[in-house]
Amino acid sequence: MKLKLLSSALLLYLALHVNQTKAQEMLSVEEAVQIALLNNYDIKLSKNSIELAKIDVSRGGSAIFPTVTGNISTNNSISNTNQTLSNGQTQKRNGAKNSNLVYGPVLNWQIFDGFEIYARYDQLKELEKLSESILRLTIQNTISNVVSRYFDLVQQQQQIKALRTALEISRIRLRNSQSRFQIGKAAKLEVLAASVDLNTDTTNLLRQSDVYYNTKILLNELLAREIKTEFTVADTIIIQKNLSLVEIQTAANKQNPDLQGALINQRIAELNLKQVKANRYPDISLASGYNFSKSTSQLGFASQSQSRGLYYGLTASVNVFSGFLQRKNEKSANLQIDNSRLFYERLNLNVNSQIAVLYQTYQTNIELVKLEEQNLGVAQQNLDITLEKFRLGSVAPLEFREAQRNYVDANARFTNAQYQAKLAEVNLKQIAGSLSL
Numbered sequence: 001m002k003l004k005l006l007s008s009a010l011l012l013y014l015a016l017h018v019n020q021t022k023a024q025e026m027l028s029v030e031e032a033v034q035i036a037l038l039n040n041y042d043i044k045l046s047k048n049s050i051e052l053a054k055i056d057v058s059r060g061g062s063a064i065f066p067t068v069t070g071n072i073s074t075n076n077s078i079s080n081t082n083q084t085l086s087n088g089q090t091q092k093r094n095g096a097k098n099s100n101l102v103y104g105p106v107l108n109w110q111i112f113d114g115f116e117i118y119a120r121y122d123q124l125k126e127l128e129k130l131s132e133s134i135l136r137l138t139i140q141n142t143i144s145n146v147v148s149r150y151f152d153l154v155q156q157q158q159q160i161k162a163l164r165t166a167l168e169i170s171r172i173r174l175r176n177s178q179s180r181f182q183i184g185k186a187a188k189l190e191v192l193a194a195s196v197d198l199n200t201d202t203t204n205l206l207r208q209s210d211v212y213y214n215t216k217i218l219l220n221e222l223l224a225r226e227i228k229t230e231f232t233v234a235d236t237i238i239i240q241k242n243l244s245l246v247e248i249q250t251a252a253n254k255q256n257p258d259l260q261g262a263l264i265n266q267r268i269a270e271l272n273l274k275q276v277k278a279n280r281y282p283d284i285s286l287a288s289g290y291n292f293s294k295s296t297s298q299l300g301f302a303s304q305s306q307s308r309g310l311y312y313g314l315t316a317s318v319n320v321f322s323g324f325l326q327r328k329n330e331k332s333a334n335l336q337i338d339n340s341r342l343f344y345e346r347l348n349l350n351v352n353s354q355i356a357v358l359y360q361t362y363q364t365n366i367e368l369v370k371l372e373e374q375n376l377g378v379a380q381q382n383l384d385i386t387l388e389k390f391r392l393g394s395v396a397p398l399e400f401r402e403a404q405r406n407y408v409d410a411n412a413r414f415t416n417a418q419y420q421a422k423l424a425e426v427n428l429k430q431i432a433g434s435l436s437l
Contacts, residue, residue, distance in 0.1 A: 056124050056127065066107055070104075119271045144430045145222055155237065167198070252432045269336045269340045273337060280319070368420075372410065
């Protein structure tokens with residue numbers, strides 16, 4: 001009874017899956033990458049960071065030019081005043097009103113600051129380049145994640161096909177055992193063993209199907225679209241088998257986003273030292289403007305006065321002594337440069353180490369693909385022969401089950417070897433900064 005219920009549930013599950021598959025659209029790996037590049041949130045955030053960096057660059061460039069402001073100020077007072085003039089005359093006024101109005105444009109321009117402003121502007125441009133490097137890194141990571149998840153689905157799909165084949169063979173075995181039992185050529189134990197193996201194969205297929213659909217949800221999340229969007233994937237994993245170690249190392253030295261970012265950080269540290277050293281030079285500023293002023297007073301020598309005209313001036317200041325702070329700041333900036341250089345050298349060594357390991361893994365998995373493909377062919381042939389012998393009643397159930405397991409295991413090893421070889425290929429291209437479709 002339990003066997004019938006489990007088989008009925010599986011048949012209903014597979015029937016629904018077949019109907020859904022018919023209505024699903026085929027999603028190629030190229031289309032998946034294109035969707036991710038358009039929708040992925042990490043990429044959108046990185047693009048916004050670049051726009052912010054561009055705004056900072058324009059703001060830093062504008063600091064090179066003078067600033068012009070329009071000023072206006074007015075002051076009013078009411079006071080009780082008692083004045084004694086030099087000739088002895090006394091003036092007294094309660095509630096005397098006084099007002100003063102000044103307005104006009106003012107120009108301020110720092111014409112020299114030890115070239116600090118230019119170093120800061122160059123630093124902002126380097127920060128923009130750093131944002132672009134981070135975007136390239138984000139794109140490479142996104143493509144790698146999408147491709148890895150996609151081909152994970154492909155290998156799971158191949159495993160599901162093998163498990164379905166094994167399940168169908170288990171059904172044939174159970175029917176055969178039941179028929180043999182009814183005519184007295186088999187024991188009840190053989191029927192029970194076939195039933196247990198059928199249940200096991202059913203469970204394995206259901207579990208693998210569950211993993212498959214959960215992986216589809218994770219891929220939809222990477223594509224930043226409705227997580228329940230249905231689709232199908234390709235049925236083969238194509239591996240590029242001619243990757244060159246020398247070409248990958250050369251490309252990584254030129255294009256690896258992490259290495260490029262480390263070089264940019266080194267230039268940023270050098271520009272920071274220029275800004276610190278600028279404090280040794282004088283600051284020279286120019287100020288100019290045109291003012292109009294008007295004042296009135298109910299008590300005093302002049303009851304009303306007006307003036308207008310141009311004014312200008314130059315100010316200069318130099319740091320004479322800052323408690324040895326300048327020397328400390330320069331020493332700290334030099335250490336930052338040294339740290340950025342050491343970080344780049346360490347990162348470069350790490351990248352080359354990763355390439356060497358990944359390339360060895362890549363070559364090993366390509367050889368494993370060839371070996372496991374041969375093993376799968378042998379296992380398939382062995383299963384076909386054993387199945388035919390089982391139908392003729394010339395092979396024991398345990399031997400038949402062993403052939404069945406060997407086929408499923410060989411298929412799993414073959415698909416996993418393909419997937420691991422593809423992962424190694426993707427990782428090599430990613431670290432070389434050349435992962436694209």
